[in-house]
Amino acid sequence: xxxxxxxxxxxxxxxxxxxxxxxxxxxxxxxxxxxxxxxxxxxxxxxxxxxxxxxxxxxxxxxxxxxxxxxxxxxxxxxxxxxxxxxxxxxxxxxxxxxxxxxxxxxxxxxxxxxxxxxxxxxxxxxxxxxxxxxxxxxxxxxxxxxxxxxxxxxxxxxxxxxxxxxxxxxxxxxxxxxxxxxxxxxxxxxxxxxxxxxxxxxxxxxxxxxxxxxxxxxxxxxxxxxxxxxxxxxxxxxxxxxxxxxxxxxxxxxxxxxxxxxxxxxxxxxxxxxxxxxxxxxxxxxxxxxxxxxxxxxxxxxxxxxxxxxxxxxxxxxxxxxxxxxxxxxxxxxxxxxxxxxxxxxxxxxxxxxxxxxxxxxxxxxxxxxxxxxxxxxxxxxxxxxxxxxxxxxxxxxxxxxx
Numbered sequence: 001x002x003x004x005x006x007x008x009x010x011x012x013x014x015x016x017x018x019x020x021x022x023x024x025x026x027x028x029x030x031x032x033x034x035x036x037x038x039x040x041x042x043x044x045x046x047x048x049x050x051x052x053x054x055x056x057x058x059x060x061x062x063x064x065x066x067x068x069x070x071x072x073x074x075x076x077x078x079x080x081x082x083x084x085x086x087x088x089x090x091x092x093x094x095x096x097x098x099x100x101x102x103x104x105x106x107x108x109x110x111x112x113x114x115x116x117x118x119x120x121x122x123x124x125x126x127x128x129x130x131x132x133x134x135x136x137x138x139x140x141x142x143x144x145x146x147x148x149x150x151x152x153x154x155x156x157x158x159x160x161x162x163x164x165x166x167x168x169x170x171x172x173x174x175x176x177x178x179x180x181x182x183x184x185x186x187x188x189x190x191x192x193x194x195x196x197x198x199x200x201x202x203x204x205x206x207x208x209x210x211x212x213x214x215x216x217x218x219x220x221x222x223x224x225x226x227x228x229x230x231x232x233x234x235x236x237x238x239x240x241x242x243x244x245x246x247x248x249x250x251x252x253x254x255x256x257x258x259x260x261x262x263x264x265x266x267x268x269x270x271x272x273x274x275x276x277x278x279x280x281x282x283x284x285x286x287x288x289x290x291x292x293x294x295x296x297x298x299x300x301x302x303x304x305x306x307x308x309x310x311x312x313x314x315x316x317x318x319x320x321x322x323x324x325x326x327x328x329x330x331x332x333x334x335x336x337x338x339x340x341x342x343x344x345x346x347x348x349x350x351x352x353x354x355x356x357x358x359x360x361x362x363x364x365x366x367x368x369x370x371x372x373x374x375x376x377x378x379x380x381x382x383x384x385x386x387x388x389x390x391x392x393x394x395x396x397x398x399x400x401x402x403x404x
Contacts, residue, residue, distance in 0.1 A: 001028065001058075003157035007165060007397040010129050011035045012195075021160075028058050030397030034128045036120070043123035050124050059400065066171040067091050067179055068399050069148040070218055072226070073164040074392040086226025086392070087145040089170065089179055090130060090399045093188070093217040095197075095204055103133075104187050104377035108337075108385050109194045117199040127200070127216035127401040130394055131193025134374055136186030137223035144178055145224070155398055165395045183219055189377040191220075191227075192390045209403070216401035218394050227370045230389040233350045234320060234363040235342040239329060241295060241361065248328040249304065258301040274351035277301045278364050285366045289319040292347070292364030295354040315372065316365045317387040324363070336385065343386045 005026035008014070011034050014022070022031030032049050036042035053059045068090040073083040096102045120128070135141070148168050155167040170176060190197055197215060204212045220227060239245070249255060258277050277292040280303050284290035289306040296302050314322075325331040331340050344350045350362035368376075373388060 002026065003155060004159070005029060007157050007159060007395045008034060009159070010192075010393050010396055013393055028053060030128065033124065033126075034120075034396050043119045046120060047123040047125075050126060061402070062169070062171075064171055065176065066169050067176055069145055069168040069170055070394075070398070071145075071149050071153075071164075071166045072392050072395075073166075075162065076228070076391070083164070084226050084228065086220065086228075087142075087149060087224060088132075088218045088220035089145065090216065090218050091179070091183070092214040092401055093131075093133060093219075095200055095213055095215055097201065102187055103197070104189045105194055105197075105382060106189055106191070106373050106377040107194060107383040107387050109198060114195050114199045114202070117196055118202055121199060121203050121403075125211075125402065125404045127196075127403070129193075129196065129396040130216045130218045130399065131196050132191040132390055132394055133193075133217045133219050134189045134191050134222050134227070134370065135183045135219045136188075136221070138182035138185065138221045139223070141179055141182040141221045142224050144175060145221075148175075157395070157398075159395060161392075163392050163395075165398065167398050179219075182221065187378065188219065189374050191373070191388070192393070193217075203403075211403035214401065214403075216399065222370060222374055228391050229367040229370065229373070230345045230391045231365055231367045232317070232343045232345055232386040232389045233347060233365055234317075234325070235344055235350060235353055236325070236329060236331070236340075236361045236363070237342070237357070237359065239295075239359050239361050241297060241359065245328060246296070249324070252307055252323060253304040254307060255296070256303040256305060258303065273301055274347045277303065278347035281364045281366060288314065288316060289323065290366070291316070291320060291324075294351050294362040294364070295360055300354070301351075315368045315376075315383055315387055317368075317384050320363055320365055321384055345389050345391075 006028050008022050008029060008031040014035065019031060019035045019037060022029050022035070023037065033046045036046040038045065070088050070090055072086045075083050093103065098105055148170060151168055153166040153168050157165050159165065170179070200215045258273060258280070274294065277294070281290060281292040287309055289309065291304045293302050293304055294300060321336070325341070344353065347364055350364065354360045354362050367388060376383065
């Protein structure tokens with residue numbers, strides 16, 4: 001069996017064509033369970049596939065308790081240096097309500113994805129895809145994971161993006177104890193997988209079975225390398241890009257047009273120009289509330305610099321909501337939850353999206369750092385939806401957690 005053909009990205013980062021390609025890649029691709037196709041019957045078909053794979057020996061239950069060290073090696077687009085490495089480990093995380101303070105969220109969620117995930121969990125009685133969790137910074141955990149990565153992996157695969165995934169079984173009691181102790185020293189923060197965690201809490205409600213009390217998670221120490229957060233730029237359709245908007249922006253921002261030099265800037269929304277605008281925004285990462293905006297009149301690409309910059313603990317995505325989206329565009333929290341704003345992690349894609357139709361704006365937003373995410377979660381704060389995009393995404397299909 002080809003390991004490359006059985007893993008899949010998480011369900012929420014693949015479209016219909018990509019799901020179809022996963023299904024056709026192998027009769028044992030985990031996408032057949034994680035992202036089943038069809039109508040309401042698809043969840044039962046996913047459960048049947050899972051049972052069949054167990055019966056065939058495609059999926060095996062380890063006979064003894066174990067943790068699973070996991071390494072990802074990735075190269076981000078445009079990065080010509082060595083591959084970035086992130087190491088964590090798969091474990092069962094005990095489900096507790098957020099208010100208990102042991103597992104902390106950092107962003108709000110939307111209801112629709114949770115309903116579908118609950119139907120799949122009820123049918124399969126399994127956690128198919130893991131959530132990504134940031135544990136306390138532990139030098140001991142990082143050192144142990146580095147040591148384990150020097151051993152021969154039990155599983156190695158390369159995904160469709162070229163990212164490498166390697167897995168090791170940690171079954172020595174002393175090594176398990178070191179990682180468990182490190183994780184228990186401080187609350188953990190959900191980096192990716194809020195919908196899945198909240199779905200698991202709903203699945204647990206009113207039930208006493210021990211299996212329901214646990215969730216499959218990949219824990220990454222906060223001080224481990226490779227915890228990269230990509231931006232999630234805001235795409236706003238249906239905007240009246242007129243004098244009132246410009247006047248409102250000018251009251252709080254200096255609007256600086258992007259210099260239009262070079263043959264590739266003949267079209268102000270070309271890929272090269274959008275990339276340069278994003279570089280300008282990134283250069284202002286230490287200055288809260290600086291944004292790139294694509295789609296204004298007079299060239300199409302501008303840098304927005306706050307006229308009265310202040311030291312702020314707020315994230316740029318929050319500042320954008322409070323300073324521009326709600327007061328100037330009338331997009332309040334309810335409209336955000338309803339999907340009024342779209343998202344993209346790619347500035348060039350954002351420029352292409354603006355070019356496709358009139359009345360569109362894209363705001364390029366700096367991402368928070370890992371320290372900001374953890375600090376806000378521990379302070380009880382919650383970020384807007386899609387405030388973070390952790391990369392690379394965890395592969396699905398190497399480790400599953402049965403709830404029965």
